Amino acid sequence: MRFNMDNFRIEGTIYRPPVEADTFLLQITAGCTHNACRFCTMYREKDFHLIDESDVRFNLMEAQRISGIYKKPVKRIFLMDGDVFSLSADKLEAKIKEIRMYLPELEVISMYAAVRSIKTKSDEDLRRLQELGVNDLHIGYESGLDDVLAAMNKGTTVEDCITQVQRLKRAGIRHNATMILGLGGKGRGEESGLAAAEMINRAEPQMVRLMTLSIFDGCELAEDVKNGRFEEAGEKEILTEEKTILENLELPELHFWANHILNSTPVAGYVGQDREWMLERIEKSLEKVDDETFKKSFKRLHL
Numbered sequence: 001m002r003f004n005m006d007n008f009r010i011e012g013t014i015y016r017p018p019v020e021a022d023t024f025l026l027q028i029t030a031g032c033t034h035n036a037c038r039f040c041t042m043y044r045e046k047d048f049h050l051i052d053e054s055d056v057r058f059n060l061m062e063a064q065r066i067s068g069i070y071k072k073p074v075k076r077i078f079l080m081d082g083d084v085f086s087l088s089a090d091k092l093e094a095k096i097k098e099i100r101m102y103l104p105e106l107e108v109i110s111m112y113a114a115v116r117s118i119k120t121k122s123d124e125d126l127r128r129l130q131e132l133g134v135n136d137l138h139i140g141y142e143s144g145l146d147d148v149l150a151a152m153n154k155g156t157t158v159e160d161c162i163t164q165v166q167r168l169k170r171a172g173i174r175h176n177a178t179m180i181l182g183l184g185g186k187g188r189g190e191e192s193g194l195a196a197a198e199m200i201n202r203a204e205p206q207m208v209r210l211m212t213l214s215i216f217d218g219c220e221l222a223e224d225v226k227n228g229r230f231e232e233a234g235e236k237e238i239l240t241e242e243k244t245i246l247e248n249l250e251l252p253e254l255h256f257w258a259n260h261i262l263n264s265t266p267v268a269g270y271v272g273q274d275r276e277w278m279l280e281r282i283e284k285s286l287e288k289v290d291d292e293t294f295k296k297s298f299k300r301l302h303l
């Protein structure tokens, strides 16, 4: 059941992973505690804060009412905005207990999670959250290259990310990774692809989601482009990076999801069973693509 979010009290723009399109979205916090990645414009208009409890309650009652009318219990929920996992384990536990009072058949509680927010939780905290239903966290790895992460002010390193997601795994919490094609800029496609594949192979997410870098006004990277400090990779290089990642993945069960609207060649499947046809499709695009013509005809306007 897909909820019409117009019926709910929401602060600002909604962002959620495409795979959560049919999940009930509940806003607990607004914004992102970091809010400083050079490529990101998602939460620039708001400072990180908790959503008013009366609005959270209103939305829960509305979800309860609608699911009652359609006799479809809510089993999965995605907590917004960008950084709910930054709340302490105690605060998260209290929120989850409140949510369960309205949606008692809830099974999975998903949300975005930053590496730094995992780090602040003990192994015991993570196990407790898993028992409460927290699972399928969405984590922005963004790049497998430390210098790119530093240049983009991501505030984390490759090793840090791998260490923290391994802790999640030991606590029984699955996660999905996001990587951004083209984040290394012009000339670093193949290198980025190899590093990304190595990172994914070590971190073992259940899904990797590839989206192509799109630089919107309002982020520092847009200024870098204007000032010549960052040169964007052409489409040929983007596709080469995507192909390199797919060729080098060693996880047959991994869901490879490169279906984002920002990608020119949408493919999605499991590495073990679908790699061949996905590679063929990317290679076909690679043979045909001309960077200049592509730039004029394919516009990346919004997330």
Ligand code: SF4
Binding pocket: 032, 033, 034, 035, 036, 037, 040, 041, 042, 043, 082, 114, 140, 154
């Ligand atoms: S990419 Fe994620 S961590 Fe970085 S500013 Fe945007 S929402 Fe925050």
